[in-house]
Amino acid sequence: MKFLIDHNIRGQAQLLLKVIENEGWLNFVAIRFVTFEEMALAIDSSDRAVWRLAQANHMTHIPHFKMYYLPFQEKFLIMVKKLSINT
Helix, strand or coil, X not given: CEEEECHHHHHHHHHHHHHHHHCCHHHCCCCEXXXXXXXXXXXXXXXXXXXXXXXXXXXXXXXXXXXXXXXXXXXXXXXXXXXXXXX
């Protein structure tokens, strides 16, 4: 699973990936966080451009405003668990 991470939440994304790693999910599901920089995407790209790039590369976009809420992190881990069961 690949996730496109907004440019201004790299630190939070790294912490979330650490939680996922500590929970042992990386043993079951390949998870990769991809940055705008890695995708040669400008930080001021339109929402449409970001969405299209994510879709074309089979990624889920995690926008900056989602990472600031604990419920999102919980939902993210639930999604990872469900996907790992289905693979």
